[in-house]
Amino acid sequence: EVQLVQSGAEMKKPGESLKISCKASGYTFTNDWIAWVRQMPGKGLEWMGVIFPADSDTIYSPSFQGRVTISADKSTRTAFLQWGSVKASDSAMYFCARESGHGNPWFDPWGQGTLVTVSS
Amino acid sequence: DIQMTQSPSSVSASVGDRVTITCRASQSIDNYLNWYQQKPGKAPKLLIYAASSLQRGVPSRFSGSGSGTDFTLTISSLQPEDFATYYCQQSYSYPRSFGQGTKMEIK
Numbered sequence: 078e079v080q081l082v083q084s085g086a087e088m089k090k091p092g093e094s095l096k097i098s099c100k101a102s103g104y105t106f107t108n109d110w111i112a113w114v115r116q117m118p119g120k121g122l123e124w125m126g127v128i129f130p131a132d133s134d135t136i137y138s139p140s141f142q143g144r145v146t147i148s149a150d151k152s153t154r155t156a157f158l159q160w161g162s163v164k165a166s167d168s169a170m171y172f173c174a175r176e177s178g179h180g181n182p183w184f185d186p187w188g189q190g191t192l193v194t195v196s197s
Numbered sequence: 198d199i200q201m202t203q204s205p206s207s208v209s210a211s212v213g214d215r216v217t218i219t220c221r222a223s224q225s226i227d228n229y230l231n232w233y234q235q236k237p238g239k240a241p242k243l244l245i246y247a248a249s250s251l252q253r254g255v256p257s258r259f260s261g262s263g264s265g266t267d268f269t270l271t272i273s274s275l276q277p278e279d280f281a282t283y284y285c286q287q288s289y290s291y292p293r294s295f296g297q298g299t300k301m302e303i304k
Contacts, residue, residue, distance in 0.1 A: 124293040138292040187240035
């Protein structure tokens, strides 16, 4: 079974660093892109960026470029999303998703989500 | 960047109703259009890919159509478990983008 399992909820203070993870299983990790998607409370889905684990090629949304870093570790089949300094406005649910369907791709499956809360 | 616009933003319907949601892209995206269902507190779930292909395991009451800039998701006979929020998403180019969502509510 193809599965993405994300790390647990995080509570941080403004200015702290944060790294959340997404561990893949059930498929060849280096064959497909993994995307990160933000969902702020009560709002819609926002695409943040994507990484190709085979060579760590990364594409960011202009809205998130410079604010977050996406990385991947082939040896542990894990993708990461990190912040150097979080803000209250980073409080949201974050999902990872496999982008499959080469040539005409879609997101499936999705991780269960990681809730990030930033508050002083 | 490609903007995706869904309508309506919310719809009130009854079990057994036929419901259609539309999604419009700001430029042609051929058939690079996917539909997802999200229930409260859960991750989105893929329903339709490449505009009209039904994801394995998704009930046949769901269908998708369209090409170019205009797309539709139709539920032929609403079931209680279908009350959720639905999103379209384009995979034609980067950055990927989603519609703002359509919330399906019980009348």
